[in-house]
Amino acid sequence: MTIALQYCHITVNDPDEALAFYRDGLGLEVLNDVASGDYRWITLGSTTQPGPEIVLSEPHAGRSQADGDALQELLTKGVLPMTVFRTDDLDATFERVRASGAEVLQEPIDQPWGPRDCAFRDPSGNMVRISQAPKA
DSSP states (O other), X not given: OOOOOOXXXXXXXXXXXXXXXXXXXXXXXXXXXXXXTTEEEEEEEETTEEEEEEEEEOTTTTSOHHHHHHHHHHHHHTOSOOEEEEOSOHHHHHHHHXXXXXXXXXXXXXXXXXXXXXXXXXXXXXXXXXXXXXXX
């Protein structure tokens, strides 16, 4: 028996703004863009790590009004869980994401626990960290 991560959901206010960040800034590839009524789900993946996919959707997409409202409140507060990406060239990745207009939270630094990393906020306020393994 095997088990592997298939989807990770990121809640966003505006799928088009989020798409510009995740596709153009981070360089992820759009795998699927599905509309259902007033909402849509955009699935992205990485050519360097096939398999796991990120799904962007709005707080009320596929949820009850009460659940969507609660999720919207958490998104507005900026307290939803962060997403951490891995790269083999943090400085180049940082410059690419910064050039996309993303809000910089932390420039690249060496962390005391090993990796070198940086942090941004996506257009909806989600924290996105990008990490590079320590050099051996």
